[in-house]
Amino acid sequence: MDLFDSMHTFVRVVERGSFSAVARELNMGQPAVSKQIRALEQYLGGPLFARSTRHLALTDQGQRFYSHCQEILGHLETATLGFARGQERIAGPLKVTAPVSYGRLCIAPLIGTFLQRHPDVRIDLRLSDHNEDLLKENIDLAIRIGAVKSEGLVAVSLGTSPRRVYAAPAYLDRHGQPCEPDELTAHNCIGFTLLEHYDTWHFKHSAGALDVAIKGNVTSNSSEAIREMVLSGLGISLSPEWLFAADVEQGNVHSVLNDYETTALPVSAVFSRERRRSARVMAFVDFLRERL
Known part of the structure; x- marks a missing residue:
C-alpha cells in the first residue's frame, strides 16, 4: 500500500462525499477505491467511516486523521511545487484582476518593481469591482477584498485592509x-x-x-x-x-x-488549484505578500 496515495484518496472521498465520485475522478473502479480505504483502515487499526449510516460519515478518529492528512498533504504539495517552480523559468503572460480603486492605488504602483525582477513576464491588469469568473475568463490571479467564498479556489492571505x-x-x-x-x-x-x-x-x-x-x-x-x-x-x-x-x-x-x-477587511490572492503549478503566478503572489 502506498500510504500517501491512500491518504490522498481518503481526503478526496471525504471532500466529494462519495466513493463513486472519487472513482470517476481518479479514473478507477469503485471497488478499487473501497479496497484502498479498507487497506488504509487496516494499516491504522480502526475504521475511518461509520458504516452503519446511509451517508458517508467520519468516525471521531477518522475526523482527526482527515485533519492530519490535509496538513501533511498540503506540506507535501507545497514542497513539490516549490521544487518545480525553482526549476521553471518565470516568464510569460499573467492575467490579474483586482477591484478598481484598490488596483489603481495599491496594485498598479507595484507592477513596475515586479517586472524589474521578472522582465520576461507580461502582465494584463484588469480592474473590476465585480468578482470575475476566473475559469471562464481564463484569469490567472484575482485580488479580493472581504471574505472569499468561491469553492474550488485557493485563497492566500495578503494581509488586511484597515x-x-x-x-x-x-x-x-x-x-x-x-x-x-x-x-x-x-x-x-x-x-x-x-x-x-x-x-x-x-x-x-x-x-x-x-x-x-x-x-x-x-x-x-x-x-x-x-x-x-x-x-x-x-x-x-x-x-x-x-x-x-x-x-x-x-x-x-x-x-x-x-x-x-x-x-479590517481581509485581502486575498485567489486562483485555481491548477495555477499553483505556475511559477509566475506564485512569484507574483509572493511579491504581493512581501509588499502588502
Missing part, C-alpha cells in the same frame, strides 16, 4: 462631527453594497463592541463613486484607509471616531 470613518470638512461644518458611533444614526451614511451587512457598521472600544445600523439616501457598489460623494460633502463613509490616504493628507477629508476601532 478602515476608518471619513467625511469632508463641508459636510462636518453643516451637520457636526459625530463623537460616538451611535451618533451616526443622525447622519447621512453612504453604504458600500458589495460588502455583506453594508448597512451595519461595527466598532470596538475599551468599553466594548458596538454595532450601528446606518441610514442614508445613497448607496453604491463602487468605492470610487463613494470617494467622490464623500469629497462633494454628501455624507459619511466607512472606507479603507488606502482609499482616502491622499485626501486626508491634503486636508480634503477628515477621519472621525478615531478612538474607535473598526473591522
Whole structure:
C-alpha cells in the first residue's frame, strides 16, 4: 500500500462525499477505491467511516486523521511545487484582476518593481469591482477584498485592509462631527453594497463592541463613486484607509471616531488549484505578500 496515495484518496472521498465520485475522478473502479480505504483502515487499526449510516460519515478518529492528512498533504504539495517552480523559468503572460480603486492605488504602483525582477513576464491588469469568473475568463490571479467564498479556489492571505470613518470638512461644518458611533444614526451614511451587512457598521472600544445600523439616501457598489460623494460633502463613509490616504493628507477629508476601532477587511490572492503549478503566478503572489 502506498500510504500517501491512500491518504490522498481518503481526503478526496471525504471532500466529494462519495466513493463513486472519487472513482470517476481518479479514473478507477469503485471497488478499487473501497479496497484502498479498507487497506488504509487496516494499516491504522480502526475504521475511518461509520458504516452503519446511509451517508458517508467520519468516525471521531477518522475526523482527526482527515485533519492530519490535509496538513501533511498540503506540506507535501507545497514542497513539490516549490521544487518545480525553482526549476521553471518565470516568464510569460499573467492575467490579474483586482477591484478598481484598490488596483489603481495599491496594485498598479507595484507592477513596475515586479517586472524589474521578472522582465520576461507580461502582465494584463484588469480592474473590476465585480468578482470575475476566473475559469471562464481564463484569469490567472484575482485580488479580493472581504471574505472569499468561491469553492474550488485557493485563497492566500495578503494581509488586511484597515478602515476608518471619513467625511469632508463641508459636510462636518453643516451637520457636526459625530463623537460616538451611535451618533451616526443622525447622519447621512453612504453604504458600500458589495460588502455583506453594508448597512451595519461595527466598532470596538475599551468599553466594548458596538454595532450601528446606518441610514442614508445613497448607496453604491463602487468605492470610487463613494470617494467622490464623500469629497462633494454628501455624507459619511466607512472606507479603507488606502482609499482616502491622499485626501486626508491634503486636508480634503477628515477621519472621525478615531478612538474607535473598526473591522479590517481581509485581502486575498485567489486562483485555481491548477495555477499553483505556475511559477509566475506564485512569484507574483509572493511579491504581493512581501509588499502588502
